[in-house]
Amino acid sequence: MDQLVMSMLVVTALLTYARMSTSSDDDRLLVNMTVVSSAGALEAYCLDGSLPAYHIHLGFGAGANNWLLQFEGGGWCNDIESCSERAQTRRGSTLLMNKLETFSGILSNNASRNPDFYNWNRVKLRYCDGGSFAGDSKFDNGTLVLYFRGQRIWQAIIEDLLPKGLGLANKALLSGCSAGGLASYLHCNNFSSYLPDTTAVKCLGDAGFFLDSPGINMLHTQRIFFQNLVTLQGIEKNLDENCTSSISDPKQCIFPQYLLKYITPPLFILNSAYDVYQFHHILVPPSADPDGHWNRCKLNPKACGPDQIRLLHAFRVEMLTAVRSFLYNSSRGGVFINSCFAHCQSESQDTWFALDSPQLLNETIAESVGDWYFSRNVSKKVDCPYPCDTTCHNLIGAV
Structure with missing residues (x-):
């Protein structure tokens, strides 16, 4: 399962990169890696035992005291075999990661x-634990x-x-996409607890609203996958206590x-109703379509x-049902659910904010998120069913 997830994410990244036409290689913002040298005191290690890391680009002007944190995504590993394989890749070791990271979309420094x-x-x-930044356990059999x-x-x-300024933030936004989007949901409350009461803390989950839904074979593939993930990585004790007790x-x-x-x-849900990861691995997982009837x-x-x-x-109706109460009852929430065959729309410039970006009610994703964060306007938008949206950037073929 993990290999399939990784393969899909790699293909998605390549397709997205190939379509990015809003900036040239010459004006890309490349940001150096910062290794957290103090992490060893907490035994905070990547899968392979390397130290964790992040990339930071400092703010300026009116934004100098505001902070945006973006969780990197990249699937999960939920058994020893897949986690062992992952530990030998950039998804499990900062030693194997690129030391320069491109900041685009929501991370861009271009107004x-x-x-x-x-x-x-x-x-x-940077994502190197395979458990959406939520696990706390260790496997040691004497050899591995x-x-x-x-x-x-x-x-x-x-x-x-x-101490680098986050502790004095005026405004803060915790975000992420895919497995990182899930992390932004899981850590939203905890993020707020680190910051002063005067900080305006909000969270954005991009392509992280994974559904507990049966596939076409009526089996809960994702539920079983997540149950094994939670058990292996010791995640349960870090899940929200109000939720786990209810x-x-x-x-x-x-x-x-x-x-x-x-x-x-306050929370913003950014998702496609036809999210390609969920389409390929929750609605129609490979195990549910052994003869490949869904391949085309x-x-x-x-x-x-x-x-x-x-x-x-x-499946779209299931997602809308899952967010119905939030959509209609949350006075501080934001929603942008379009009907594109997409996965992660905040980090790629072409889907975040460009001349031909996806839009709902004549607003791009960036404009909708900005309206919500700064309370400029009510920002709850839900698309009509596929194929009505002509602004989509579908990641699998043309509309």
Whole structure:
């Protein structure tokens, strides 16, 4: 499962990069890695035992005291075999990561590409634990050692940033995409606890609203995957106590739909109703389609048959049902759920803020998030069903 997740994310990244036409290589913002040298005192290690890291680009002007933290995404590992393999890649070791990271989209320092957050202190937290920064356990059989220390990595990075100005922040936004988007849901309350009461703390989950939904074979593939993840990495004790004490299976609180009502800071849900990860691994996981009847549909939504479209629309309804209470009852919440076949839309310039970016009600994602964060306007937007949206940047084939 983990290899499939990683393969899909790599393909998605390549497609996204190939389509980015709003900036040239010459004006990309490349930011150096900062290794958290003090993390060893907390035993906050990546899967392979290396020290965690982040990239920071300092704010300036009116944004000098504001902070945006972005969790990196990249799937999960939920068994020893897949985690051992992951530990030997950039997803499990900072020693194997690129030391320069491109900041674009919500991380850009260009006002014309990121109008509301360009001059903030912007930080990208590198992902090397395979558990959405939430685990706290260790595997050691005498031959192999794996560290599942995502929660400690989160703590170590925050404690490294607090004296650098985060502890005096006027405004703060915790964000992330994919597994990082899930992390922004899981850590939103905790993030607020590190900061002064005077700090305006808000959270944004991009492509992190993974549904606890059965696939076309009526099996809960993602639920089983997450249950194994929570057990292996010791995540349960770090899940929200209000959620875990109110549900029959506390492991379910890793799903945002169960956690949502317990998140206290203002929250923005950015997701596609036809999220390609969820389409490929929750609605139609490979195990549910051994003969490949969905292969053409997965590669190009135009190739989907009527019955397949009906199931995709039903999946969209499930997502809207899961956020219904938040959508209509949360006075401080923001929502941008479009009908694009996409996954992660805040870090890529072309989907965040560009001339041809996806829009709902004539607003881009960047404008909608900015309206919500700065309380300029009510920012709750839900798209009509596929294929009505002509502004989509579909990551699998053309609309």
